[in-house]
Amino acid sequence: MQRDHYMKKSWDEPVPVSKPMPAHARVPAQFVIGGVPVTPATVLAPMAGVTDTVFRRFIRNASVFTSGASGHSVDDAISNEQSGCGLVMTEFTSADGLSRMRETKRRRYLTFYEDEHPISAQIFGSNPETLAEAARIIEATGFDMVDLNLGCPAKRVVACNGGSGLLRDLPLIQKIFEAVRASVTIPFTVKFRLGWNDKNIVCVELARLAQESGLNAVALHARTREDGYSGHARWEYIAAVKDAVSIPVIGNGDIRTPEDACAIVEATGCDAVMIGRAAPANPWIFRQIAQYTAAGAYDRPSELDRYRMIRSYFEMLLEDAPAIDMGLKDGPREAQGKMKQFASWFTHGVQGGGALRKAIYEAKSGVAVLEAVERFFESRLSGGQPQPLEEATPEPELVADPAWG
Numbered sequence: 001m002q003r004d005h006y007m008k009k010s011w012d013e014p015v016p017v018s019k020p021m022p023a024h025a026r027v028p029a030q031f032v033i034g035g036v037p038v039t040p041a042t043v044l045a046p047m048a049g050v051t052d053t054v055f056r057r058f059i060r061n062a063s064v065f066t067s068g069a070s071g072h073s074v075d076d077a078i079s080n081e082q083s084g085c086g087l088v089m090t091e092f093t094s095a096d097g098l099s100r101m102r103e104t105k106r107r108r109y110l111t112f113y114e115d116e117h118p119i120s121a122q123i124f125g126s127n128p129e130t131l132a133e134a135a136r137i138i139e140a141t142g143f144d145m146v147d148l149n150l151g152c153p154a155k156r157v158v159a160c161n162g163g164s165g166l167l168r169d170l171p172l173i174q175k176i177f178e179a180v181r182a183s184v185t186i187p188f189t190v191k192f193r194l195g196w197n198d199k200n201i202v203c204v205e206l207a208r209l210a211q212e213s214g215l216n217a218v219a220l221h222a223r224t225r226e227d228g229y230s231g232h233a234r235w236e237y238i239a240a241v242k243d244a245v246s247i248p249v250i251g252n253g254d255i256r257t258p259e260d261a262c263a264i265v266e267a268t269g270c271d272a273v274m275i276g277r278a279a280p281a282n283p284w285i286f287r288q289i290a291q292y293t294a295a296g297a298y299d300r301p302s303e304l305d306r307y308r309m310i311r312s313y314f315e316m317l318l319e320d321a322p323a324i325d326m327g328l329k330d331g332p333r334e335a336q337g338k339m340k341q342f343a344s345w346f347t348h349g350v351q352g353g354g355a356l357r358k359a360i361y362e363a364k365s366g367v368a369v370l371e372a373v374e375r376f377f378e379s380r381l382s383g384g385q386p387q388p389l390e391e392a393t394p395e396p397e398l399v400a401d402p403a404w405g
Helices: 053-062 095-100 101-110 129-142 164-167 170-183 203-212 236-244 258-268 285-295 303-320 333-346 354-362 366-381
Strands: 031-033 036-038 042-044 119-124 147-150 188-193 216-223 250-253 272-275
Touching: 042 285, 053 147, 053 285, 053 303, 095 101, 095 119, 095 129, 101 129, 101 236, 119 129, 129 147, 129 170, 129 250, 147 164, 147 170, 164 170, 170 188, 188 203, 188 272, 203 216, 216 236, 236 250, 236 258, 250 258, 258 272, 258 285, 272 285, 303 366, 333 354, 333 366, 354 366
Parallel strands: 042 272, 119 147, 147 188, 188 216, 216 250, 250 272
Antiparallel strands: 031 036
């Protein structure tokens, strides 16, 4: 079944400054998780149905940042010569499923390429022994880190006492921490929410428990399970967690622009920022954060940038997506479903993008989707040098699929 994901999309004008930003307002150049350096201190959040190997590599490519880009005066000490995205994470995967499924099937969930390092695999579940076994599988597969999901608010996950459902049972969380920590030598981290609801805020206690149990970093999405993705992330709790522990703290929630990324670091003192729902809408956000941190301004994508981005991602999907239906000569159905899913994000900011979305939704094959993209942009780009895209008419913010956790 195809899922519909919705979110607010917007493009911001570059924000030039007359002098370099103070050091405390910068996204750090690097942080270290259990001996693994992450450069720069930016993390692509795990998102169900989104952060597969194709999207992770796509984000890394879109995030390439070189000193001196766009004529900016760049401080080499805080720029990243390879990618503005320092760490990528997999979609969350059931520990119970990993421990039971055949190795051939595991490859579908745990596939990654060498250019994705450093990479962390996220798992969810509630049985300490099963989670420990899943962590061993992840380590043996070659991942740099393993992460425990204590943040997903989806009912089907919470019903199994997984994700944010575990936030109501700190003693069980401690057993899980200890079991997983004892089972692997790679860095072990956890992503969690403030608590189950406002009457059950446990983030500081949980962070201390993680540190005492030997975990190497924590990531806090500053909303409760009850909040879902509504309202505003409460960054003050990230600051409280940072004050409570000495291991790295990754801040997550309402980071939609480079300005937001610097603001959360300044407001909370967090060691790194994690970008979730903003990344599919703006694949360049990591590069923009690197530019803004370095020079106080960042590039907006041109129409040519947008065209290349859409074409590149769709071509990668057709090349790499599992061939679920080998009878389709024009590409697997899964790739076509992803194309239609991502079209709603990728075409925002494009004038007349509704027509392109309609053509993509109506296409009967992957090749037909690519042809629709080519036709749409061909006339628009033939008239001369593409200019930065005009701001699209704002749409109301809608709630994303809760499985994004």
